[in-house]
Amino acid sequence: xxxxxxxxxxxxxxxxxxxxxxxxxxxxxxxxxxxxxxxxxxxxxxxxxxxxxxxxxxxxxxxxxxxxxxxxxxxxxxxxxxxxxxxxxxxxxxxxxxxxxxxxxxxxxxxxxxxxxxxxxxxxxxxxxxxxxxxxxxxxxxxxxxxxxxxxxxxxxxxxxxxxxxxxxxxxxxxxxxxxxxxxxxxxxxxxxxxxxxxxxxxxxxxxxxxxxxxxxxxxxxxxxxxxxxxxxxxxxxxxxxxxxxxxxxxxxxxxxxxxxxxxxxxxxxxxxxxxxxxxxxxxxxxxxxxxxxxxxxxxxxxxxxxxxxxxxxxxxxxxxxxxxxxxxxxxxxxxxxxxxxxxxxxxxxxxxxxxxxxxxxxxxxxxxxxxxxxxxxxxxxxxxxxxxxxx
Amino acid sequence: xxxxxxxxxxxxxxxxxxxxxxxxxxxxxxxxxxxxxxxxxxxxxxxxxxxxxxxxxxxxxxxxxxxxxxxxxxxxxxxxxxxxxxxxxxxxxxxxxxxxxxxxxxxxxxxxxxxxxxxxxxxxxxxxxxxxxxxxxxxxxxxxxxxxxxxxxxxxxxxxxxxxxxxxxxxxxxxxxxxxxxxxxxxxxxxxxxxxxxxxxxxxxxxxxxxxxxxxxxxxxxxxxxxxxxxxxxxxxxxxxxxxxxxxxxxxxxxxxxxxxxxxxxxxxxxxxxxxxxxxxxxxxxxx
Numbered sequence: 001x002x003x004x005x006x007x008x009x010x011x012x013x014x015x016x017x018x019x020x021x022x023x024x025x026x027x028x029x030x031x032x033x034x035x036x037x038x039x040x041x042x043x044x045x046x047x048x049x050x051x052x053x054x055x056x057x058x059x060x061x062x063x064x065x066x067x068x069x070x071x072x073x074x075x076x077x078x079x080x081x082x083x084x085x086x087x088x089x090x091x092x093x094x095x096x097x098x099x100x101x102x103x104x105x106x107x108x109x110x111x112x113x114x115x116x117x118x119x120x121x122x123x124x125x126x127x128x129x130x131x132x133x134x135x136x137x138x139x140x141x142x143x144x145x146x147x148x149x150x151x152x153x154x155x156x157x158x159x160x161x162x163x164x165x166x167x168x169x170x171x172x173x174x175x176x177x178x179x180x181x182x183x184x185x186x187x188x189x190x191x192x193x194x195x196x197x198x199x200x201x202x203x204x205x206x207x208x209x210x211x212x213x214x215x216x217x218x219x220x221x222x223x224x225x226x227x228x229x230x231x232x233x234x235x236x237x238x239x240x241x242x243x244x245x246x247x248x249x250x251x252x253x254x255x256x257x258x259x260x261x262x263x264x265x266x267x268x269x270x271x272x273x274x275x276x277x278x279x280x281x282x283x284x285x286x287x288x289x290x291x292x293x294x295x296x297x298x299x300x301x302x303x304x305x306x307x308x309x310x311x312x313x314x315x316x317x318x319x320x321x322x323x324x325x326x327x328x329x330x331x332x333x334x335x336x337x338x339x340x341x342x343x344x345x346x347x348x349x350x351x352x353x354x355x356x357x358x359x360x361x362x363x364x365x366x367x368x369x370x371x372x373x374x375x376x377x378x379x380x381x382x383x384x385x386x387x388x389x390x391x392x
Numbered sequence: 393x394x395x396x397x398x399x400x401x402x403x404x405x406x407x408x409x410x411x412x413x414x415x416x417x418x419x420x421x422x423x424x425x426x427x428x429x430x431x432x433x434x435x436x437x438x439x440x441x442x443x444x445x446x447x448x449x450x451x452x453x454x455x456x457x458x459x460x461x462x463x464x465x466x467x468x469x470x471x472x473x474x475x476x477x478x479x480x481x482x483x484x485x486x487x488x489x490x491x492x493x494x495x496x497x498x499x500x501x502x503x504x505x506x507x508x509x510x511x512x513x514x515x516x517x518x519x520x521x522x523x524x525x526x527x528x529x530x531x532x533x534x535x536x537x538x539x540x541x542x543x544x545x546x547x548x549x550x551x552x553x554x555x556x557x558x559x560x561x562x563x564x565x566x567x568x569x570x571x572x573x574x575x576x577x578x579x580x581x582x583x584x585x586x587x588x589x590x591x592x593x594x595x596x597x598x599x600x601x602x603x604x605x606x607x608x609x610x611x612x613x614x615x616x617x618x619x620x621x622x623x624x625x626x627x628x629x630x631x632x633x634x635x636x637x638x639x640x641x642x643x644x645x646x647x648x649x650x651x652x653x654x655x656x657x658x659x660x661x662x663x664x665x666x667x668x669x670x671x672x673x674x675x676x677x678x679x680x
Contacts, residue, residue, distance in 0.1 A: 040499070042608055044507035201655040203612065205603045208401040209647035212528075216394055232509055233604045240530050242521045264511050 031068040031320060031327060033313075034091030036112070037102035037127070038079035043227075045260055046104040046127050047076065050309030052298045057313045060293070065317050066325035073097065079104050081111035088112040092119045098327045099124060101312055106130040106174050113137040120329035122319075122336070126312040127305050129255075130174045131388025134356045139329055141336050141355045143315055143348075144308035145277045147175050147225070148388030150253035151182035153361045153381050154275035158221060158251055159190025166251075167196035167219040169210055171226050178388060179225040179253050187223075195219050200226065207237045214248070215241060221249040224256050231256040232265050239268030249273065254375065257366060260303040262373045269373055272366045277359050278304040278345040279375035290344040304345075311343045311357075315350070349383075356386045393526035398648050399641060404533035406640020407540035408602060410633050412595035412613065413620035414547065415588035421626025422564050423581060425475070426483050429490040430592055430617055431610030432497035437463040437593020438605045439505055442512045452515050456597055463593020468586035475585060476578070494610045501607040509606040512597070532601055539598070543591075548629050560584055619658065623665050625672025635665075635673055 035054065037047030054072060063070045073095055077083040084103070091097045092115060100116060101124040103109035109128040113136035116123035125133055125142040134140045158166065166187060170176040176199065184194060196217035198210050214222050222243075226234050234256065238244060250256075254276020262269060280291050280301045290310070294302040302310075315336055320327070322335040333355070340349030348359040361384045364375035416430040437459035444455040474493075478486050518535060521528045551557040562570040563580045571577045596609070603613065624635030639658050646657025665673065 040502055040507065042507075042606065044502070048507070198651045204655070205613070205616075206401075206405055206644070208405065208530075208602075209398065209644045210651065212394065212397060212401070213648055213651065230509075230604070232511060233602075236511065236601065240520065240532060241528065260508065264509075266511075 029067070029069055030071050031065065032095060032097040032099075033070065033072045033316060034088065034095060034097035034100045035072050035074045035102045036077050036084055036087050036091070036100060036108070037074070038104040038108075039074070039076035041078040041080075043079040043104045045303075046079075046305045047102070049260070049303055049306035050102060050104075050126050050312075052294065053302065053306040053309035054313045056290075056294060056297060057310055057317075059297075061317060065320045066323075068320060068325055068327070070317075077104070077108060079108060081105075081107040084108040085111040085115065088115045092121055097121065099316055099332070101316070102126055102309075103128045106133060109133045109140075110136055113140060116140060122329050122332045124312045124315060126308040128175075130178050131356075131386055134354055134386075135389070138355075139333055141315065141333065141350060142357050143312040143350075145304070145357060145359065146386040146388055147179040147253055147255075148182040149359070149384050149386055150275040150277065150361055151179040151225075152186045152387045153363070153384065154223070154251055154253060154273075155183040155186030155192075156190055157273075157275065157363050157379070158223075159187050159192045163192065163220045163249070163251070165193050165195045165217075165219045166221050166223050167198070167214045167217045168194060168223040169198050169200060169214060169226075170224070171202050171204075171230070172199035173202050175227075176225050180223075182388060183223050202227070204230075207234055208241070211237055211241050211243060215243055215246065219248060221251050224250055224252040226256060231258060232261045235265040235268045235272075239266070244268050244271075254278075254304065254364070257364075257375055258303045258305075259301050259375065260305075262366065262375070265373070267368075267373075269366045270368065273363060274375065275361050275363050275381075276304060276375070277361055278307045279362065279364050279377055281364075281369065281374040281376055282345060282362075283377070284344070284346065286342060287344040302344075307343065307345050311341075311345075311348065314341065314343070315339065347383075351385055354386065354389055356389070358383050358385050360384065396527040397529075398645055400527065400529055401533060402641030402644035403637060404530070404536045404640070405602070405644050406637040407537050408595065408599050409616060409620050409640055410636035411540050411543060411591060412599060413617040413636065414544075414629060414632055415591035415595070416617050417621050417624065417626055417629065417632040418588040418591075419585060420621055421628070422560060423479075423584060424564065425479060425585075426486040427475070427490050427588075428487055428614060428618075429493035429497065429610065430588075431612075431614050432494050433463045433467055433589040434592040434596030434599070434613070435497065435501060435605070435607070435609040436466055436596065437590075438512075438596035438600045438609065439501060439510075440593065441597035442510050442600060442605060445512050446510070452512065452518070455512075456594065459597035460590045460594040463596070464586045464590030466593075467589025468582060470589075471582050471585040476582075479581070494614070497610060498607050505607065507607055509604050510600075511605070512600050514601065536598055536602075543594075544629070544633055551629060556580075556583075616658075619662050621672075623662050623672055625669075625674040628674050631672055631674030638665075 039047040075087040099122045104127045106128045116139040117137040123140045129147045131146045170180045250272040254274040259280040319332045319335040323331045338352035346360045361381045362377040363379040364377045367376045419427045440462040441455045441459040444450040518532045563577045567577045624632030642661045643658045
């Protein structure tokens with residue numbers, strides 16, 4: 001028994017000693033991306049869009065970059081920050097990933113930030129949109145957007161386009177408050193007046209009382225931010241209350257009019273004006289191809305979350321090319337800073353100072369094209385940096 | 393006039409809560425079974441209705457009864473296969489079992505139907521508002537009030553006046569004596585349970601427009617069902633009915649008049665009522 005156990009142990013040691021270098025050699029040739037997104041739960045569409053877009057990108061551009069084989073390890077955090085942190089830790093420590101990516105909501109991105117700093121692993125934020133995120137770690141780079149980017153633009157636009165009185169309805173959590181603050185500042189600076197300000201609880205079943213309050217405030221327009229999934233409910237109740245016929249316009253950042261849900265909202269959504277960085281109807285050759293291949297592979301059109309994922313994986317590919325296959329966090333981040341490229345949403349770049357995305361913001365109006373609803377872009381603001389960064 | 397509009401919206405919201413929760417009041421109050429998976433049956437009804445209307449082109453009003461039947465059928469099946477074995481177990485076992493069922497239903501629906509929120513295509517006639525002497529009456533909400541009002545009356549009559557109602561009450565109060573008198577207790581329970589599930593499914597189909605329908609429905613609204621039943625007391629249908637109205641109106645009015653603290657209104661009402669009457673408005677001690 002004793003001998004048997006010892007031989008077993010020896011055998012195990014030998015086996016370990018011989019396999020370890022092989023494993024290490026393999027690791028040197030693969031480049032691992034730990035993708036943490038919500039694939040279940042209320043934010044699941046975010047995760048699915050990002051996952052789809054990344055699959056699409058890899059299919060098109062191959063899975064080898066600068067001699068490295070790209071391996072994406074998908075983890076579902078269900079948009080619960082505790083999960084995000086645990087999964088990020090597992091990915092960094094056990095799987096030894098070179099990059100962590102994804103992050104459907106702000107708290108999830110923030111939860112992983114200290115780990116990115118500590119392990120010097122780049123964190124690519126592909127969805128979450130609060131300004132502060134990139135300030136939480138020097139290893140964070142964002143390819144989605146910030147709410148301040150679109151909210152300031154729509155604030156300026158509203159003030160310049162004959163909208164004097166606005167009632168606001170925003171979800172009571174960080175991105176909602178960001179959107180509200182950014183909008184208010186620019187709209188009132190442009191001479192506009194906020195007549196009613198309502199913060200809706202995040203878990204809100206019925207918009208009826210809030211909408212009634214909006215109606216009674218008789219504004220020229222309502223500024224609305226609710227998380228992407230709730231936009232449909234909101235618009236249907238908006239129409240039920242006859243607000244669409246009362247001349248009150250709906251304006252806001254583009255999340256409410258997510259391409260993902262737009263068609264299910266019905267004609268009530270027609271005429272809603274939002275500012276955002278992406279529309280499935282963006283008229284560029286690159287986007288037309290992106291939308292067509294996405295539709296072919298996944299049976300639906302891509303939304304802005306898909307583009308965030310698509311550009312995120314592009315950023316990793318290009319950074320790896322630029323470093324010539326060097327995979328340490330500092331080289332990768334250095335390579336990513338200042339990088340610019342053409343995305344399905346238009347020209348974009350990474351601000352070398354804040355590591356946040358710089359992009360064109362479009363003003364769009366919901367119109368019917370071939371029986372489907374689309375956000376049709378009609379005005380453009382070039383190369384918008386995130387206005388929400390704290391001044392240093 | 394705004395006040396009346398708010399009152400109207402509140403009543404409609406309350407009625408909706410009632411239809412969703414009254415099945416739970418039946419199983420919890422009459423059968424003494426803690427079925428936290430109640431919302432899962434509501435969700436099933438909602439999805440059945442959505443698939444029939446959106447994918448198969450059924451008219452909305454034809455799909456509503458099917459939503460009821462489908463949920464009742466699923467309920468009957470589950471009762472025979474699973475729930476039956478838990479009638480004699482402790483409440484903790486029942487809670488653990490039904491919560492497990494909720495999670496399974498969430499995962500199953502997520503897998504089959506996808507996680508994004510879906511809407512049921514409504515007929516034109518149900519969209520928009522009618523202006524009645526300056527009071528905005530939502531057509532859809534009006535329909536909810538009418539249907540739910542009728543349902544409540546029918547339910548109350550069934551329980552109080554019919555033979556089935558008295559058999560059910562007898563079976564609940566003393567199963568042994570009831571079966572001695574020739575009442576088929578397991579059958580009565582099965583029917584009651586299925587009926588409760590059917591009501592939930594019906595409510596689920598009705599509520600999709602206002603509350604939204606996604607795989608997390610049973611978890612999101614579990615708390616509301618429980619509040620209705622706790623505040624109303626579980627020994628009758630009148631209790632949950634009044635509680636639903638009170639909570640619906642309170643919630644909507646609170647959100648309108650005090651938007652800063654609106655979301656807490658429903659909890660405030662619950663706390664105040666429970667301090668005043670710990671067994672609910674029409675709790676067992678109050679009724680007897």
